[in-house]
Amino acid sequence: MGETIQDILVTPAEMTAIDRDAARSGIDSFALMRSAGMAVSAAALRLFPAALRFVALCGPGNNGGDGYVAAGALADSGANVTVFALGDPKALKGDAARAHRACSLAASPAETYEPQPGDVVIDALFGAGLARDLPEQVKEIVERVTGNGTPVLAVDLPSGIDGHTGGVRGSSFIAAHTVTFMALKPGHLLMPGRARSGTVEIFDIGIPARLVAARAGNLRLNTPRSWAHYVSALDPATHKYKRGHLGVLSGGELSTGAARLSAAAGLRAGAGLVTLASPSKALAVNASHLTAVMLKEIKDAGDLSGWLQDKRLNAFVLGPGFGIGKKARDFALMLCDRALVLDADGMSSFREGRAELFEKIASSGGEVVMTPHEGEFARLFPEIAADAALSKIEKAQAAARLSHAVIVYKGPDTVVAAPRGRCVVNTNAPPWLATAGSGDVLAGIIGAHLAQGFPAFEAAAAAVWRHGEAGTEAGRGMTAETLVENIPPLA
Template sequence: MLQALSNVLVTPAEMTAVDKDAARSGIDSFSLMRSAGTAVSAAALRLYPEALRFVVLCGPGNNGGDGYIAAAALADTGASVAVFALGDAAMLKGDAARARDAFALVPRPLDAYGPQSGDVVIDALFGAGLARDVPDEARTVIEQVNASGVPVLAVDLPSGIDGRTGEIRGLSFVAAHTVTFMAAKPGHLLMPGRARCGTLEIFDIGIPARLVADRAGDLHVNTPAMWEQHLGALDPATHKYKRGHLAVLCGGPVSTGAARLSAAAGLRAGAGLVTLASPAEALAVNAAHLTAVMLKEINNAAGLAAWLKDRRLNAFVLGPGFGVGKKARDFVLMLCGRALVLDADGISSFREGREQLFDRIAAEGGEVVMTPHEGEFARLFPDIAEDAALSKIEKAQAAARLSHAVIVYKGPDTVVAAPSGRAAVNVNAPPWLATAGSGDVLAGIIGAHLAQGMPAFQAAASAVWRHGEAGVVAGRTATAESLVESIAPLRGNA
């Protein structure tokens, strides 16, 4: 059943609604808690068979209830178990109280715990629903456990991480392993929370998949399931003139490398033809470096307008090394009715006058993809970037609605969002992708996918995935050039 939910992301609020729906449908809520706690105990025994003691830290809510069930199950196997509770365990109600009663021993106060060699900590304090800073009593224990180096197995989400945003609420555990239930939450994938979850494991605790799907929004993990129905457009056996003509617009003679990287990536990613559009003063330097990529002299808006009469040109990349200013703005506004990747300088050129860009995209109806990193996002969407209440996903969604474009909000937790609200979080990119020219390569891959006829959202999401896979292949010593050479054919069910 979890296969049907494998790429679904569910917010904490949506998961709360799912739990209520399950109870209304007649599913015993305590049986679900028992399944969750038992799954935690099974993971603990499998992962840490050498543990001298399992220390279960239980909070005042249902996450704590999962912890009590896990503690009882571990004790039944003969393992050494100690339970420490935040607050008065006698005040628990409902399923959490039943779970507490299933553990035969009286829990000790949380502040009585001190990490010992051989301990494995099971963090069942707060889980994914935390939306406030952790209390001081919990902070002290979290600090001690993190400093001690004893392994932490988190129940649902390491305590201190906001399940909606991935932000740290004052302080959080750094887990080696996290067990969650039914579906991943945004906090598992968004930084900095993602870096503190360790290995993520999702358990089916018996809630019907339809109940989860009914409450889940249009938010997913970026996997081939998001776009594999469009892979026919990327068939490498197709005739080159049916695989699209990608044009990459280049800047002046001292900043040509970025555009050539985009062009090379576009060709490698499957565009049938790729042309680098260069001003006259950069023709010689570009000609000296190009082979399969073609070269076209384009000096000004009039030259671009004349070239655009050739409708076989069906996708464009503008931004890498192009230069910030009026020329970039003029060119971009001419391309808003086409398939366009707007990157780097192309984005920064609209720091002032962004409304003109957004209005033109809306009026022309082109397949426009913008690929801002953190700084570029703040320049183009300052009001959204400054809203601390929004998660990275919500910021990308808001920017997509405002701009009428697909947004690729780059970073270690890249988010792809469409104006409709559909969004995907990417997880396959290795950290060494953060290298000079990597974004130029990504822009070229997106351009190639657009040139081959993929819709903008799917073209962007699949390109981000493909870029991550290329990074894995290129390895820790990857450069932008080796990244291009590592772009492999894109296949479904990867």
């Protein structure tokens, strides 16, 4: 099950290069625009059969050209269509000018549009390449359309959404549906762009897949195709030690639940054995809650050093409920030569002195995954978090390069990034995953994959996807405990 073009993400700059390569290869660029506009018109008729009027808002570039083609096709089909143009259509150039000339409908100034009952707006003002705030006149149109509840069908990306970052450039339409071309853009997947794009349809307008793949970088949608090879390599007849031994480090007697959730998730997710390493004072409370998960007393660094003599113990989770401080730092530095998930308190303990951790990861050769949410990311990588010019994807990639670890930058648009630039964006997580203990479960799933021999990047990507599927299966009333119960099989 190999990668498909549907998995590839391209930045707006890469898409511009792809369009240019297609034209240079001899493909008729106007034929591509016509294909795009026809796809939009087909989506409009399919999705909004009760529309009383289609309103095409056409911008000053090629996105506007797509809109003129769509408007003409809708009119030819017998639909009631009105066109509004931003700027002077006579100033259009190239294919957009040709599309305008071919459209038999007269265009009124965009700023004069007043929504009417039964309207459906075709937003062809600006596409994914928008890199500035919307003009005031367009903001006013957006306000009128949004305030009136008029449905919007976006061409490429809702106008006002930055295709590079997913951010809102001053204001934006909120689309019911978006038709984009050849490949997804980061703005379709990163919040808030994802929430404002509605359902997204990728239409193949006829650019050869090889041209798209040649320009695409390391960005992908997170799907099982990203890590299927490692699933198929698992031997279903193997014994428990071949499936790995995961160690989860518990906190003190008043904060043991988070580590137990990670341990339970690790066992459910496929680790052959899971041991909860507990300080002395927490042994009784942990023992009273454990069955299949084993328990071992680990009081200090000396105990941990002795335990590490067992080389079958090949992966660890450190952080959930562990406590912030020197003990967490000491333990983390000792574990960097193994496969390690550094979560929660494990990361926060390095808010000061992170350089020692990053250098240890780089020199130890282990497989380390860090799982920060927004606040933890800002504490551990403050200079990266503060750079407003970077997308969430770029921030995760920068943090991975700096730390030498795989970064799982959590949220509704979780990004997984590797130190060498590979990156996937996850989209299958339901909103109710944002609940207490959910992150502890994710850490345990990653740990299970590491224990089974997955490389760190694939372990994290697969875990994030399974975590999302588990949340969907558990349903809106889920708790962290029921989330564990609903972790799906790897294959």
